[in-house]
Amino acid sequence: MGSNGQTGAGSGAHRVVIIGAGFGGLFAARRLKGELVTVTVIDRTTHHLFAPLLYQVATGILSEGEIAPPTRDVLRHQSNATVLLGEVTDVDLDAHTVTSRAGTRELTTPYDSLIVAAGAETSYFGHDEIARHAPSLKDIDDALEVRGRIFGAFEMAELDEDPTARGLWMTFVVVGAGATGVELAGQIAELSRNTLKSNFRRIDPANARIVLIDSGPRILGQFHERLAHRAAERLRRLGVEIELGIRVAAIDEGGVDLIAADGTASRIKARTKVWAAGVQASPLAAVLADASGVALGHGGRLPVNADCSVPGHPEVFVVGDMMELDGLGGVAEVALQSGRHAARQIVRRLGGEVVPEPFHYRDLGSLASISKSFAVAELGPMRMAGRSAWLLWLFVHLASLTGFKNRITTVFHWALSFLGHGRAERTITLRQVLARQLPASAEAEPRS
Numbered sequence: 001m002g003s004n005g006q007t008g009a010g011s012g013a014h015r016v017v018i019i020g021a022g023f024g025g026l027f028a029a030r031r032l033k034g035e036l037v038t039v040t041v042i043d044r045t046t047h048h049l050f051a052p053l054l055y056q057v058a059t060g061i062l063s064e065g066e067i068a069p070p071t072r073d074v075l076r077h078q079s080n081a082t083v084l085l086g087e088v089t090d091v092d093l094d095a096h097t098v099t100s101r102a103g104t105r106e107l108t109t110p111y112d113s114l115i116v117a118a119g120a121e122t123s124y125f126g127h128d129e130i131a132r133h134a135p136s137l138k139d140i141d142d143a144l145e146v147r148g149r150i151f152g153a154f155e156m157a158e159l160d161e162d163p164t165a166r167g168l169w170m171t172f173v174v175v176g177a178g179a180t181g182v183e184l185a186g187q188i189a190e191l192s193r194n195t196l197k198s199n200f201r202r203i204d205p206a207n208a209r210i211v212l213i214d215s216g217p218r219i220l221g222q223f224h225e226r227l228a229h230r231a232a233e234r235l236r237r238l239g240v241e242i243e244l245g246i247r248v249a250a251i252d253e254g255g256v257d258l259i260a261a262d263g264t265a266s267r268i269k270a271r272t273k274v275w276a277a278g279v280q281a282s283p284l285a286a287v288l289a290d291a292s293g294v295a296l297g298h299g300g301r302l303p304v305n306a307d308c309s310v311p312g313h314p315e316v317f318v319v320g321d322m323m324e325l326d327g328l329g330g331v332a333e334v335a336l337q338s339g340r341h342a343a344r345q346i347v348r349r350l351g352g353e354v355v356p357e358p359f360h361y362r363d364l365g366s367l368a369s370i371s372k373s374f375a376v377a378e379l380g381p382m383r384m385a386g387r388s389a390w391l392l393w394l395f396v397h398l399a400s401l402t403g404f405k406n407r408i409t410t411v412f413h414w415a416l417s418f419l420g421h422g423r424a425e426r427t428i429t430l431r432q433v434l435a436r437q438l439p440a441s442a443e444a445e446p447r448s
């Protein structure tokens with residue numbers, strides 16, 4: 001790195017810069033292993049996050065390390081790859097540079113080819129004030145905060161003498177009944193009914209009320225109706241209340257205000273709320289849209305050419321949750337396949353191929369785990385619900401985790417949770433729970 005804050009990504013070799021070390025970015029970087037290029041991966045975190053298992057960190061089954069290995073460790077044997085910490089704030093499409101910031105340090109990284117894989121963020125549909133009362137489940141910070149709020153709520157209920165106040169602590173509302181919301185609600189139900197049994201003296205955790213709400217007509221909108229129906233049955237058997245066709249009007253410390261399709265207003269009193277309802281593309285999509293003159297698409301995504309490149313900028317690719325292409329959804333397989341595809345286009349071009357290849361997505365199916373021994377799986381025309389789908393779910397997720405050590409400890413923690421009812425990761429800290437509540441000025445103030 002130069003003293004002027006410029007990274008010198010290689011001498012003479014074609015410089016590929018990758019923004020984001022998630023599914024798109026990491027698989028693009030790996031595809032470039034052994035190629036005659038230098039690869040610089042810039043990410044605002046130090047880890048590669050396996051987001052599909054965030055809900056298990058939030059409910060004490062897995063540790064954060066198991067689903068988020070350090071990116072530089074993952075790429076340690078790839079000698080042409082360099083990993084840099086930094087939040088990318090700008091991309092200059094004319095100068096071919098990326099600007100990033102880490103603390104007070106600003107870096108400018110030049111590129112010959114650029115792959116942008118910065119993913120998506122939570123959308124509160126214009127009501128960001130909700131975040132204070134209903135954290136989402138998008139990163140490790142969120143998962144640890146949600147874990148603290150869930151286990152902390154039982155602790156507070158144990159302290160409260162007043163039955164109404166206790167009821168408030170023991171009511172959990174999950175907003176959004178896609179895979180994340182469904183999996184989280186199922187796990188809160190299981191831990192309250194099983195894991196916490198005999199842990200308290202003044203409350204019975206099994207009396208916890210868990211409500212899953214969605215504005216749509218059914219849960220698991222991306223799955224076939226029959227599977228969604230089986231999943232809903234299972235959740236109800238676990239004691240999860242499912243409220244559909246109902247919209248959130250407001251969320252405050254004491255509960256959630258709702259409006260039904262016919263305009264009827266209602267309120268669920270609850271201390272613990274989790275938002276699993278909406279996503280929007282990284283703000284970097286808007287930066288690229290401004291710079292390239294391409295209009296942003298649905299959910300703030302950037303429409304790309306068939307080969308995932310930005311119109312007018314064949315050297316820049318946008319992949320994963322940030323790209324808009326053929327109506328593809330925000331799932332891990334789309335991200336990793338499009339990341340690999342972009343990397344392959346760079347290698348082909350360097351080899352003298354001039355005609356770009358269009359990206360063809362290979363749909364490997366969808367899985368969602370509802371509870372211990374019960375999942376739903378959709379693999380092309382094949383649909384499964386129950387134990388066999390759950391075993392498939394276990395196998396696919398274990399195989400997809402990055403890192404050998406993580407897999408070993410994950411198997412151990414799953415055995416603890418799924419053979420018995422134990423959860424190894426129940427540690428919570430007040431700072432995790434309260435950090436979001438602090439005014440920004442308090443965070444900035446130096447300690448005396």
Ligand SMILES: Cc1cc2nc3c(=O)[nH]c(=O)nc-3n(C[C@H](O)[C@H](O)[C@H](O)COP(=O)(O)OP(=O)(O)OC[C@H]3O[C@@H](n4cnc5c(N)ncnc54)[C@H](O)[C@@H]3O)c2cc1C
Binds near residue numbers: 020022025045119139
């Ligand atoms: C809770 C949850 C559960 C999910 N469950 C499933 C599932 O079961 N199955 C499935 O297929 N998909 C699931 N998904 C979706 C899947 O995780 C995403 O589709 C996938 O991660 C998208 O990959 P990506 O590379 O586009 O973005 P990501 O994997 O999100 O990676 C983006 C990376 O960019 C970094 N970044 C962002 N902005 C900047 C910046 N300005 N500067 C530097 N770095 C930046 C981030 O730190 C991150 O490392 C789930 C997502 C979540 C949140």
